[in-house]
Amino acid sequence: MSDYKIIVENVSAGYNSNIVLRNINLKIPQRKITAIMGPSGSGKSTFLRILNRLHELTPGAWVKGRVILDGIDIYDRKVNPTLIRKKIGMVFQKPNPFPMMSIYDNVAIGLKLNGIKDKKTLDEIVRRSLEIVGLWDEVKGDLHRPGTMLSGGQQQRLCIARALAVNPEVILMDEPTSSLDPISSMTIESLVKKLAEDRTIVIVTHNVQQAIRLADYVAFFYLGELIEHGPAVEVFTNPKHELTLKFVKGAIG
Amino acid sequence: MQLNKVLKKKILIDKAFTIILICAMIIYLVPIISIIYETVSRGLPALNLDFFTKPIPTAGEEGGGIANAIQGTVISIALASLIGIPVGILSGIFLSEYRELKITSFIRFINEVFHGIPSIIIGLFSFVLISKRIGFSVLAASFSLALIMIPIVTIVTQESLKMVPATIREAAFSLGIPKWKTTIFIVLRGAWQGIVTGILLSIGRIIGESAPILVTMGFYRWWFSGLDRPVSNMALNIFIFAMSPFQNWVRLAWGTALVLLVLVLLLNIIPRLMMLRREVRYE
Amino acid sequence: MFGDKIFKYTTAFFAFFIVISFLMLIYELYKGSYLAISKFGLSFIKNTVWDPVNGVFGALPLIIGTIVVSLLSLLFSLPISIGVALVLVLYLPRKISRGLAVLIETMAGVPSVIYGLWGLYVLAPFLRENVYSVLQSMFGFIPLFSGPNYGIGFLTGSMVLALMITPIITAVTKDLLLAVPTSIKEAAVSLGPKKKELALIMIKYIKPGLFAASLLGLGRAIGETMAISMVIGNKFKLFPSSLFDTWYTLSAIIANEFLEATYDLYISSLVYIGLLLLAVTLAVIIIARIIIWRFSKVRGEI
Numbered sequence: 114m115s116d117y118k119i120i121v122e123n124v125s126a127g128y129n130s131n132i133v134l135r136n137i138n139l140k141i142p143q144r145k146i147t148a149i150m151g152p153s154g155s156g157k158s159t160f161l162r163i164l165n166r167l168h169e170l171t172p173g174a175w176v177k178g179r180v181i182l183d184g185i186d187i188y189d190r191k192v193n194p195t196l197i198r199k200k201i202g203m204v205f206q207k208p209n210p211f212p213m214m215s216i217y218d219n220v221a222i223g224l225k226l227n228g229i230k231d232k233k234t235l236d237e238i239v240r241r242s243l244e245i246v247g248l249w250d251e252v253k254g255d256l257h258r259p260g261t262m263l264s265g266g267q268q269q270r271l272c273i274a275r276a277l278a279v280n281p282e283v284i285l286m287d288e289p290t291s292s293l294d295p296i297s298s299m300t301i302e303s304l305v306k307k308l309a310e311d312r313t314i315v316i317v318t319h320n321v322q323q324a325i326r327l328a329d330y331v332a333f334f335y336l337g338e339l340i341e342h343g344p345a346v347e348v349f350t351n352p353k354h355e356l357t358l359k360f361v362k363g364a365i366g
Numbered sequence: 367m368q369l370n371k372v373l374k375k376k377i378l379i380d381k382a383f384t385i386i387l388i389c390a391m392i393i394y395l396v397p398i399i400s401i402i403y404e405t406v407s408r409g410l411p412a413l414n415l416d417f418f419t420k421p422i423p424t425a426g427e428e429g430g431g432i433a434n435a436i437q438g439t440v441i442s443i444a445l446a447s448l449i450g451i452p453v454g455i456l457s458g459i460f461l462s463e464y465r466e467l468k469i470t471s472f473i474r475f476i477n478e479v480f481h482g483i484p485s486i487i488i489g490l491f492s493f494v495l496i497s498k499r500i501g502f503s504v505l506a507a508s509f510s511l512a513l514i515m516i517p518i519v520t521i522v523t524q525e526s527l528k529m530v531p532a533t534i535r536e537a538a539f540s541l542g543i544p545k546w547k548t549t550i551f552i553v554l555r556g557a558w559q560g561i562v563t564g565i566l567l568s569i570g571r572i573i574g575e576s577a578p579i580l581v582t583m584g585f586y587r588w589w590f591s592g593l594d595r596p597v598s599n600m601a602l603n604i605f606i607f608a609m610s611p612f613q614n615w616v617r618l619a620w621g622t623a624l625v626l627l628v629l630v631l632l633l634n635i636i637p638r639l640m641m642l643r644r645e646v647r648y649e
Numbered sequence: 650m651f652g653d654k655i656f657k658y659t660t661a662f663f664a665f666f667i668v669i670s671f672l673m674l675i676y677e678l679y680k681g682s683y684l685a686i687s688k689f690g691l692s693f694i695k696n697t698v699w700d701p702v703n704g705v706f707g708a709l710p711l712i713i714g715t716i717v718v719s720l721l722s723l724l725f726s727l728p729i730s731i732g733v734a735l736v737l738v739l740y741l742p743r744k745i746s747r748g749l750a751v752l753i754e755t756m757a758g759v760p761s762v763i764y765g766l767w768g769l770y771v772l773a774p775f776l777r778e779n780v781y782s783v784l785q786s787m788f789g790f791i792p793l794f795s796g797p798n799y800g801i802g803f804l805t806g807s808m809v810l811a812l813m814i815t816p817i818i819t820a821v822t823k824d825l826l827l828a829v830p831t832s833i834k835e836a837a838v839s840l841g842p843k844k845k846e847l848a849l850i851m852i853k854y855i856k857p858g859l860f861a862a863s864l865l866g867l868g869r870a871i872g873e874t875m876a877i878s879m880v881i882g883n884k885f886k887l888f889p890s891s892l893f894d895t896w897y898t899l900s901a902i903i904a905n906e907f908l909e910a911t912y913d914l915y916i917s918s919l920v921y922i923g924l925l926l927l928a929v930t931l932a933v934i935i936i937a938r939i940i941i942w943r944f945s946k947v948r949g950e951i
Contacts, residue, residue, distance in 0.1 A: 167536050172466035199542025209533045212556035223541035226551060272537065279541050380843040387740065387848075390732025397812055398756055401767045408770075453663050460660035473664050475938065480671050482865070482934040483927065484872020486900055490923040491674040494681035513670060520667065546656030567758070574760025577874040577900075581907050604762040605875050605904075608769055616770075623763045634755040 118143045118283060118313040119164060124178030126156075126163055128171065133159045137178070137339045139332055146305065146314045148328035148345070150321065152365055155334040157317045161285050164315065165201040166194040182283075199227070201283045202276030207292045208268030210260030210275075217256040219271055223279040242274040246304055266297025273304065284308060286316040290323065302327060321361055325349060333357045402627070409624025412617045422587035422598060426612050432622055434589045438597030439573065441590055442504055446511035446572055451565055453512070454519025455554075458561075461520065462527035463549055474524070481517035488513050489578025502583040504590070504597045510578035515568040522564025526557035563637035570633030574626055576601035600626055675927070682921035684914050693921060699885045699902075701910070706918040708899070708925060710887045715898040715929070718803050718877065719870035722810035727863055730815050734822035735848050750823065757816035765879030768809040773800030773880060776808075781893050796891035799882060803889055803896035806881035810873055814866035821862035825855040857940060864937035871900070872930050878904035899926045 119141040126134040134156045141147050149157045162168040163176055166187060179186045187197045210219050218225075220239045229235060239256075243249040248270045252263070260271055269289060276284060286305065290298035305314060305327060318324050324331055324345070331349070332342035333356070341348060341357045352358045359365045416431045423430030461470050461477070489510045496506035530553050538548040554561075576599070583596035585606045590597045600622050607619035679686075685693065689706060696707020733753070737746045777800030788794040829851050836850070852859070882895020883905045889896050899922050910916045 165540055167539060170536070170539070195539075195542055195544045198540050201540065203537065203540035205533045205537060207533065209531065209537050211534060211537070211552050212530065213558060214552075214555060222538075222552065223543060226541075226543045226547045275537070275541065285540075376843060380845045383845040383848070384740070387732045387736050390729045391736045394729050394733055394753075394812075394815055397772070398752070400771060401756075401759070401763065401812075404767055404771045405763060453666055456660045456662075457664035457667055460657075460664040464657065464661070470664070473668055476668050476671050478938055479931065479934055480667060482868055482930065482938075483674070484869075484874065484900065484930055486872065486874040486903055487678070487923050487927050487930070488674070490681065490903070490920055491677050494677040494920060495673070498681070516667060516670075520664075545653045547652070549656070570758050574758075574762065576760065576762045577904060580875075580904060584908050601760055601762050604760075604766055605879065608762075608766050608879060619766060623766050626760055627763060630758050630760060631755060634758045635751070638751055 116142055118182065119315075120179075120181040121164075122179040122181065124160075124163060124176065124180060126159055126168060126174070126176045128175075129173040133337055134163075135337050139339060139342055141313065141315060142330055143313055144309060144311060145329040146309045146316060146327050147330040147332065148324040149315065149317045149332050149334060150319070150324050150360065151334035152360065153319060154336070156337040157319075157334045158287055160334065161203075161287055161315060161317050164283075164285055165198050165203060167198075167203070169194075199279060200281055201285060202279065202281035204269070204273055204276055204284065204286045204289045206288045208265055208272050210263070210268050210271050212259075212261060214260060215257045216252050216260045216263070216271060219260040220274050220278050223275060227279065238278050239274075242278045243271075245277055245307070246270040246274045247300065248274060264297075266293050266300060269293060269297065269301060270304065273301075273308075277308075281312070283313045283315065286314065288317055288319065291319075298323075321363065333360060335360070405620065405623050405627050408620040409622075409627075412621025413624065417618070417621050421589070422603070422618070423614060424587075425610060425615065428614055430614070430618070432598075432600060432603065432618060434587065435598040435600045435603050435622070437590055438504070438586070439600045441597055442508050442511060442579070442599060443569060443573060445504065445508035445593075446515055447565075447569065449509070449512035450515030450568065451519060454516045454564075454568075455523050455561065457516070458520045458523025459527065459549060459554070462524040463545075463553070465528075477517050477520050480513075481521065484577075485510075485514055485575050486577040486581065489581040492578065493581045497582050500594045502586075502596045503594045504583060505593045506582040507579050507596070507599070510582050511572040511575060514572055514575060514578070518568040518571065519561075519564055522567070523557070523561050526560030526564070527553060529560065530556040559640060563640060566633050566637045570630050573633070574601050574630055576605050580605070678920060678924045678927060682917050682924050684917035685921040686917075688914065689918075689921075693918075694925070697887050701906075701915050704912075704914050706915075706921075708922055710885060711897055711899045711902055711922065712925070713887065714803065714881075714896045715871055715900070715926075718807050718810065718881070718896070718898055719867055721804070721807035722814060722870045723863055723867050725808060725811035726815045726818055726866060729811070730818035730822055730862075730866075731852065731859070733815070733819045734826055735852075737819075737823055738826040739844055739848060750820075753816045753819055757813075757820070761813065761873060761876040762879070764809055764813050765876035768805060768876060768880040769801065772809065773805050776800055776805055785893075792890070793892055796894055798893045799895065801880045801882045801895065802893050803881055804892050806877050806896075806898075809876050809880050810870045813873060813876060814869050817869055818862050818866040821865065822855070822859060825858040825862070826851055829854055857943075861937045861940040864933050864940070868930050868933040868937065871933065872926065874900040874904045877901050899929075 117140040121137055121139045124134060124137045125132060137160065149160060151157045159168055164180060168174050169176060176188065180188055185192065211222065217239055220242050221235045224235060224238060240249060243252065248267060251267065260268065263271060290301050305316065308314060316327065328345040331345045333340045333348065335356050341352060341354045348357065349361060352361060416429060418431055419433050420431035421434045422432060461474055464470055492506045492510035496509055497503060534556060535548055535553060538552045579599045579602040585602060586596040586598050604619045604622050607615035685706065689696065693706065693708055694712065695709050697709045698705050698707050737750055777798055781798045785794055785798060833850065833854050834847060877898055878901035881898065881901050883897055883901055884895040885897050903919050903922055907919055910919055
């Protein structure tokens with residue numbers, strides 16, 4: 114078993130004639146938190162969306178190179194992106210619970226639409242998912258109420274529970290705390306730490322402090338290029354590249 | 367001194383301008399209020415139990431009602447909805463969810479043009495296509511009504527789906543849900559209120575249509591007796607009754623007008639209230 | 650993957666249904682009018698006789714009638730619509746303005762037979778007794794104001810049509826006014842504190858959109874059938890003899906004679922009229938749509 118969950122090889126990407134990412138090579142370790150840092154416009158969100166083949170859904174988008182998940186190139190023509198996405202959950206910048214849908218269904222829908230009908234199984238998974246994100250005690254009496262009526266922080270945790278319900282091996286997080294208040298952010302961060310115990314986490318952040326708090330590994334992107342990557346301790350204490358140093362010190366970004 | 371005069375003149379002109387605008391408002395509002403007032407005051411006396419339960423009287427006969435016209439109108443609208451709603455929703459889905467395809471902007475354009483085609487012409491189309499083959503029939507009439515509905519439902523579906531944020535679709539995709547399930551069970555659900563609004567508005571539109579009815583099944587005053595036969599229609603009856611010299615028919619015309627007016631107002635206002643409530647909740 | 654493909658092609662099929670219906674509509678109308686086309690050809694457009702007894706049909710008077718009546722209705726409606734839209738946007742408090750806007754939009758949904766019924770039984774008698782008769786007694790010596798006064802006629806018809814298209818033009822104008830950028834409005838305010846300047850500058854700014862709105866209203870007026878048939882008097886003539894005279898339009902003749910048309914050539918001639926009506930409305934709508942698309946594009950770029 115390789116120590117790396119995802120291996121990105123020579124990946125370039127963009128929209129139409131624009132290049133957003135240039136020749137990226139990165140290995141993402143198993144059951145660790147890898148933080149993708151960089152100022153806005155560095156291509157870090159695009160990079161994340163390449164890992165679960167969401168990027169290609171935008172009109173005009175293109176990708177080159179290989180992304181290997183558990184030994185399989187997910188951009189191989191024989192691969193069905195829907196099956197890939199089952200293994201890779203995603204949490205977005207802004208909480209986005211499904212509209213007009215109850216809290217229960219928000220968590221259960223991924224299973225339901227993937228063919229799991231058994232009520233008992235569903236109940237149990239919904240409960241366990243909500244428990245992991247620490248939402249169960251807050252909402253157990255309100256499971257039938259719409260997910261959109263929760264507070265921002267609760268909504269984001271609901272979205273994480275929704276992703277957990279289908280039991281992904283990898284969770285991608287695109288600045289999951291950027292629209293939340295500090296207390297909710299902290300709750301989410303400690304949750305991320307907990308999730309990494311048995312899952313691979315890739316989290317995009319423009320917040321250096323967050324990366325310092327969370328990351329095992331760090332990759333620093335700048336203007337579409339991967340400037341530097343490695344264990345967090347190395348990148349933060351002894352950055353090799355001047356740009357990284359500037360970013361870490363808050364001089365750019 | 368001089369400046370003061372200029373200023374005074376300016377203020378006067380501004381006042382005159384305001385008065386002209388208010389006059390425009392009044393010129394429009396007076397007839398509108400008159401239409402509502404006259405329809406209510408002349409229609410109300412016609413409304414009684416007989417009006418809703420008795421069949422249409424022959425020309426010159428006293429009494430009677432519009433019961434078979436109510437039945438006929440309900441059947442026509444139900445049949446039209448049966449075709450119009452699914453076709454409108456499905457094509458709206460295509461135009462919204464596959465909007466990256468070049469062909470969709472062409473179809474959108476055709477759809478908007480289709481929406482603007484006068485209903486009498488849609489009626490003539492259905493007449494040549496259906497009535498000429500199987501005779502004046504509720505089938506031909508409903509088909510023309512469906513064609514009037516489709517562009518409206520399509521436009522509203524497309525607009526409502528567009529309002530659902532892209533990240534909702536992406537969140538569903540990243541749960542491993544295929545696009546078709548995402549669209550039907552998640553995106554459509556989020557857009558449902560807007561679509562229902564559009565359906566209600568389109569029913570409000572076809573319930574008052576009389577031109578296509580006239581050319582596809584004509585005037586008829588009996589009960590439904592098969593899809594290849596005509597049925598009676600409330601809106602068309604208003605035309606036929608109003609243009610006749612018979613007092614009783616004119617009376618029924620006003621009564622029918624009142625019923626239609628109330629229905630149309632409800633079908634226009636209920637969705638608007640629904641939308642308002644939704645706006646408030648999202649704020 | 651497979652389900653996605655089926656889904657895409659199913660929805661595409663129904664979207665194409667609209668395109669196919671549109672093409673079929675043109676074809677079927679052509680087929681339906683084939684008898685009349687082969688008999689009269691294009692001279693149908695310039696012939697001035699409509700004689701069902703002898704099977705001779707020509708549409709020129711109807712075309713003139715349609716053009717005059719719809720332009721008149723636009724002439725009546727446009728200033729009123731602009732005025733109403735300005736009042737809604739600039740003068741009234743937001744709540745009242747919203748309520749009124751809903752009322753006006755709802756009036757666009759009122760069935761045309763109800764406008765016709767009101768025109769026939771309320772407006773026409775009122776105009777006959779209180780307006781036309783007065784005008785006749787004052788200006789009766791001028792031919793324009795002489796002749797029989799039935800109340801119904803092309804002038805009354807134009808007024809009813811104007812009422813029907815006002816909600817449409819008002820709604821579009823209102824949206825255009827609301828979309829005027831603040832920079833333009835501020836420039837107006839700096840010229841003077843008066844609303845007149847502001848209104849005039851806004852109107853100037855939305856001119857192209859206003860033109861498209863007028864075309865949409867015109868398209869609606871041309872195609873409007875039942876109401877006009879109820880109040881125009883339905884008399885076939887090249888020109889009316891006075892302002893109060895009856896007349897005919899393309900759509901009115903279909904509504905009024907379709908059920909009386911007893912033989913194929915007669916019906917075919919009425920469908921031919923439908924085809925002419927389609928050609929005219931399509932031209933108007935397409936031009937309006939293109940202008941609106943262009944206008945919104947230009948806006949999007951700024």
